[in-house]
Amino acid sequence: MLTDRELERYRRQVALFGEEAQERLASARVVIVGAGGLGCPAALYLAAAGIGEVRLVDGDVVDRTNLNRQVLHGDRDVGRAKVESAAEKLRAQNLEITVVATYATVDDGNAAALVGGADLIVDAADNFRVRYILNRVALGARVPLIHGAVRGFYGQATTIVPGLTACLECIFPVAPPEEGIIPVVGTTPGIIGLVQANEAIKYITGTGDLLTDRLLVWDGRAATMTTLPVEREEDCRACGNGRCSRR
Amino acid sequence: MLEEMKREMQVRVRAFARLREAIGGDLTLEVPEGATMSRLLAAVGGTSEQAGEALFEENGELRGYVILMHNGRRVRRAEAGTLTLADGDEVALFPPVAGG
Numbered sequence A: 001m002l003t004d005r006e007l008e009r010y011r012r013q014v015a016l017f018g019e020e021a022q023e024r025l026a027s028a029r030v031v032i033v034g035a036g037g038l039g040c041p042a043a044l045y046l047a048a049a050g051i052g053e054v055r056l057v058d059g060d061v062v063d064r065t066n067l068n069r070q071v072l073h074g075d076r077d078v079g080r081a082k083v084e085s086a087a088e089k090l091r092a093q094n095l096e097i098t099v100v101a102t103y104a105t106v107d108d109g110n111a112a113a114l115v116g117g118a119d120l121i122v123d124a125a126d127n128f129r130v131r132y133i134l135n136r137v138a139l140g141a142r143v144p145l146i147h148g149a150v151r152g153f154y155g156q157a158t159t160i161v162p163g164l165t166a167c168l169e170c171i172f173p174v175a176p177p178e179e180g181i182i183p184v185v186g187t188t189p190g191i192i193g194l195v196q197a198n199e200a201i202k203y204i205t206g207t208g209d210l211l212t213d214r215l216l217v218w219d220g221r222a223a224t225m226t227t228l229p230v231e232r233e234e235d236c237r238a239c240g241n242g243r244c245s246r247r
Numbered sequence B: 001m002l003e004e005m006k007r008e009m010q011v012r013v014r015a016f017a018r019l020r021e022a023i024g025g026d027l028t029l030e031v032p033e034g035a036t037m038s039r040l041l042a043a044v045g046g047t048s049e050q051a052g053e054a055l056f057e058e059n060g061e062l063r064g065y066v067i068l069m070h071n072g073r074r075v076r077r078a079e080a081g082t083l084t085l086a087d088g089d090e091v092a093l094f095p096p097v098a099g100g
């Protein structure tokens, strides 16, 4: 049951999708992997929306070069663990929720434990090595994964529901190239991170149409957002027939 | 002349992200009738040095991560050499990004 204080806090969105949906948000656990450009805006808006437990996972510390886009961190946070800096802001934003900060880099060995018990995983990572690990873990645990990625003025997002929709490896069988320094303007991960948060809210409350089997493509230069249809690949190495031969 | 006998067809190209920046917008390209997806990609890559770099590796191979769509359907990289295009078709090209 929501308290009077909660009902007041969430009044504008309860007016949109009802008390029961707000209760679902309050009992949801969301794991956000990455407390950087995508993770900061996604986490802030999910905290504000009243997600009961927001778990942040990141193994980095705040660097001054992060500050143009990683909006939960400020000058005084340089050198701190990103998850600590972000968790502090989220707790100040919303006293009603639980914020768990895990200072760790996701790898093959720890991924399942780090995202264990989650209702939803937000892929706010900055490389495809970690993303493919999250995809496999999400498929194994049958937990939806909300993907986002950015570069420059460009971004993409999609929602993966294991067993039902195209998975990350169906859509991206080959990873885009790794770069040392990825140029990016802060508004790009701001927009994509909020698309991811919006997907999470929709999934948990059962509202609207998810970005499943669609790849949303944002072009900040042209100011256009398009969705491209994608589909499950039968021979996908992660979710299709191809998985037996490889693993 | 044989060249004149061969008819051309028009294919619309929608490019996204860096590829769009390299090309400068959407394109309509004339390619020989019966041209394959690979032939079209070569023509797109030929429009500018940046477009070529966005689509092809230094050895001339198509960059494996570029998402190819034909009339709203995903095309696998391995199919590009055999998939023939028709007049009025639309091809969409998206080079995905990896940062966070």
Ligand SMILES: [Zn+2]
Pocket (backbone or CB within 6 Å): A166, A167, A168, A169, A170, A171, A232, A233, A236, A237, A238, A239, A240
């Ligand atoms: Zn798959």
